[in-house]
Amino acid sequence: MTAQLIDGNALSKQLRTDVAARVTALKAKGVTPGLAVILVGDNPASQVYVRNKVKACEDTGMHSVLETWPTTMTEAELLARVDAMNNDASIHGILVQLPLPAHMNAQRVIEAISPEKDVDGFHIASAGALMTGLPGFWPCTPYGCMKMLESIGYELKGKHAVVIGRSNIVGKPMAMMLLQQNATVTICHSATKDLKAMTLQADVIVAAVGKRNVLTADMVKPGAVVLDVGMNRNDEGKLCGDVDFAGVKEVAGWITPVPGGVGPMTITMLMVNTLESAERRAA
Numbered sequence: 163m164t165a166q167l168i169d170g171n172a173l174s175k176q177l178r179t180d181v182a183a184r185v186t187a188l189k190a191k192g193v194t195p196g197l198a199v200i201l202v203g204d205n206p207a208s209q210v211y212v213r214n215k216v217k218a219c220e221d222t223g224m225h226s227v228l229e230t231w232p233t234t235m236t237e238a239e240l241l242a243r244v245d246a247m248n249n250d251a252s253i254h255g256i257l258v259q260l261p262l263p264a265h266m267n268a269q270r271v272i273e274a275i276s277p278e279k280d281v282d283g284f285h286i287a288s289a290g291a292l293m294t295g296l297p298g299f300w301p302c303t304p305y306g307c308m309k310m311l312e313s314i315g316y317e318l319k320g321k322h323a324v325v326i327g328r329s330n331i332v333g334k335p336m337a338m339m340l341l342q343q344n345a346t347v348t349i350c351h352s353a354t355k356d357l358k359a360m361t362l363q364a365d366v367i368v369a370a371v372g373k374r375n376v377l378t379a380d381m382v383k384p385g386a387v388v389l390d391v392g393m394n395r396n397d398e399g400k401l402c403g404d405v406d407f408a409g410v411k412e413v414a415g416w417i418t419p420v421p422g423g424v425g426p427m428t429i430t431m432l433m434v435n436t437l438e439s440a441e442r443r444a445a
């Protein structure tokens with residue numbers, strides 16, 4: 163058996179067409195959605211990501227501001243820039259690219275972003291809203307994963323979902339979203355004793371670890387849906403996920419590729435969150 167592919171590029175294209183139409187409608191009302199992206203330091207991977215985010219804004223007709231600061235910037239200086247963006251009426255979403263340099267407290271910087279502009283969904287107010295089922299911004303990566311499940315018409319109610327990874331930006335919010343759709347959710351992490359015993363029970367597996375081949379074919383129940391969040395480099399320097407794609411695609415029912423899977427969906431949901439922030443302001 164060969165799994166069906168969930169194509170993040172194709173789904174993104176569809177969703178961004180809808181975003182672009184809503185941007186046009188909002189502009190007619192005199193509001194142009196605006197995203198501010200702040201990058202500190204010269205991490206080459208981060209530079210690629212932020213450029214992709216700014217380009218996605220331009221493609222959908224949004225306004226964007228990219229600020230790049232040297233690693234020597236102090237936390238106080240960064241907090242001042244966040245504050246300026248909080249008070250800038252042309253900006254509806256603020257993203258401070260992570261990781262930040264070691265001399266900064268990332269959590270403190272995130273909490274400085276106004277929750278109304280927290281399109282990453284990393285603020286404790288956003289996390290609390292997700293956990294309690296109140297309206298708020300959902301973190302883009304797990305939100306994109308939910309859209310991928312929706313795109314294949316997958317009914318989560320009563321299914322067993324296993325999330326590998328428990329970070330505040332991917333694993334934990336992913337588990338909350340799956341729970342909200344009435345899945346039974348297991349969260350695995352580095353202290354999990356028998357990962358394979360957990361994943362073999364899963365109807366849906368989300369791998370969000372950051373290590374190659376965390377999930378191999380022998381760990382997957384035939385027909386399961388496998389979502390690969392991981393972003394790693396293989397020995398040839400090529401981008402790859404956490405899943406042994408070649409092996410797992412022979413067992414799974416559905417699978418997301420890397421690249422072209424969850425990554426583009428993350429950027430798409432950032433556009434959606436920024437648009438909705440602007441729509442709320444215009445309402």
Ligand SMILES: NC(=O)C1=CN([C@@H]2O[C@H](COP(=O)(O)OP(=O)(O)OC[C@H]3O[C@@H](n4cnc5c(N)ncnc54)[C@H](OP(=O)(O)O)[C@@H]3O)[C@@H](O)[C@H]2O)C=CC1
Pocket residue numbers: 303326327328329330331332333350351352353354357370371372373376391392393394424425426428
């Ligand atoms: N596609 C996209 O858009 C995005 C991709 N990513 C990628 O997703 C991956 C995860 O990111 P992020 O959540 O930020 O990473 P973190 O490093 O914050 O979290 C990794 C998680 O994996 C767990 N873990 C580590 N080793 C194992 C193991 N052997 N078995 C089971 N669990 C393990 C850790 O456990 P513990 O908590 O016990 O340490 C931790 O909870 C990375 O590759 C990142 O680059 C991230 C964001 C967006």
Ligand SMILES: Nc1nc(=O)c2c([nH]1)NC[C@@H]1CN(c3ccc(C(=O)N[C@@H](CCC(=O)O)C(=O)O)cc3)C=[N+]21
Pocket residue numbers: 210211214257258259260261282302393401420421422423424425426428429
């Ligand atoms: N404040 C903040 N918000 C983030 O959302 C955030 C962050 N910091 N720091 C880093 C991670 C990682 N992340 C990715 C987004 C898109 C791709 C993506 O588009 N990947 C393409 C490939 C890109 C390439 O070729 O390198 C793909 O999978 O097809 C990957 C990774 C967002 N993150």
